Amino acid sequence: MTEWVHLRARGREERLEFARVTPRGGQGEAKAAPTLVFLHEGLGSVTLWRDFPQRLCDLLNVPGLVYSRYGYGRSTPRPRHEPLPADYLEQEAEMIVPALLEAISCPSPWLIGHSDGGSIALLAAAGATPVSGIAVIAPHWFVEEKCLSGIERARQAFEHGALRAKMGKYHQDADAVFYGWHDVWAHSERRDWSIAPALARLRCPVLALQGREDEYATLEQIEGVQRYAPHCVLKVIENCGHFPHLTRAEETGAAIADFIRQNRGGASS
Numbered sequence: 001m002t003e004w005v006h007l008r009a010r011g012r013e014e015r016l017e018f019a020r021v022t023p024r025g026g027q028g029e030a031k032a033a034p035t036l037v038f039l040h041e042g043l044g045s046v047t048l049w050r051d052f053p054q055r056l057c058d059l060l061n062v063p064g065l066v067y068s069r070y071g072y073g074r075s076t077p078r079p080r081h082e083p084l085p086a087d088y089l090e091q092e093a094e095m096i097v098p099a100l101l102e103a104i105s106c107p108s109p110w111l112i113g114h115s116d117g118g119s120i121a122l123l124a125a126a127g128a129t130p131v132s133g134i135a136v137i138a139p140h141w142f143v144e145e146k147c148l149s150g151i152e153r154a155r156q157a158f159e160h161g162a163l164r165a166k167m168g169k170y171h172q173d174a175d176a177v178f179y180g181w182h183d184v185w186a187h188s189e190r191r192d193w194s195i196a197p198a199l200a201r202l203r204c205p206v207l208a209l210q211g212r213e214d215e216y217a218t219l220e221q222i223e224g225v226q227r228y229a230p231h232c233v234l235k236v237i238e239n240c241g242h243f244p245h246l247t248r249a250e251e252t253g254a255a256i257a258d259f260i261r262q263n264r265g266g267a268s269s
Contacts, residue, residue, distance in 0.1 A: 007099050017074040021064030023057045033062035034132040037109040039117030042181045045073030052245040059257040077172045084180030093123035108132045126198035133205035135256045142194040150216035151185050199228035205263035206232040211240030
C-alpha cells in the first residue's frame, strides 16, 4: 500500500511515495531487525523494483521500505524546466536519505541500491548516515565510455522506440524523468565525475554485485569499490546484464541475504 512522507528539502516541500514491505514469514525476527531500504535506479520507482523487495525481505524475515525519489513514480513531479542537478546523487545521499529515515523512524537500516541507487547508498554510507551495511547492485563511481554509449542507446529507445510509453506507465512525467537523467550524464562536464574519495571512507559492511554482461558498465565499477574499500565483498553474476535483481532475482537475492546474515553485527559507518 502506498504511503506518503512530506520532507522540507532544497527550499521546498517534497511529497515522496513509499511502500512498506512486511515479511510473509511472520513478525518474530522482523520486529528487532534492521529495515532494508531500497534505492532505485536512474529511471526507476517503487513499482519498478517489481517483487524483489518482497522476496528479499521474505528470505531474511525482516521489514523493508521502498520509495520513489522526487520527480519519480508518484512522488512530486519535477517541472520540465527544472534541470536535474549535476550533484543529484550527492544531494540524495546527504540530504534526502537521512531526512527520510528520520521522518519514518528507521534507524541504522541496510541500504539496497541499484545503479544510481547503488551510488547513493555508497555516498550515504560514506557520509554521516548511520547504516548497518549496504548491498549495491551495478553501482557507478566514475563515468565510462560504455556508460555513455548505453545512455545514448536509451535516448534512441526513448525518442524512437517504446521506452517513452513504457516509462509513462510508472512516472507522472516520463519526459522530465528521462531527460533529467539523460542530460546530467550526457553533459561533457560529467566525464570527470568520480566518488572515489567517498569510497575510501566506507567502514560498514559492503557487498557489490554486477552482471558480467552489464550493458552500461565494466566490472571496474565494482572492482574499483573494492580497491578503495578493501573489505568490500564482490559478487559477479554470470550471463546477466544491468538488472540482476530482475533477471537473476533468485541468485541476487540469495547473495544479498547470505551477506546480511553474515554481517548482522557489522559496525555502522
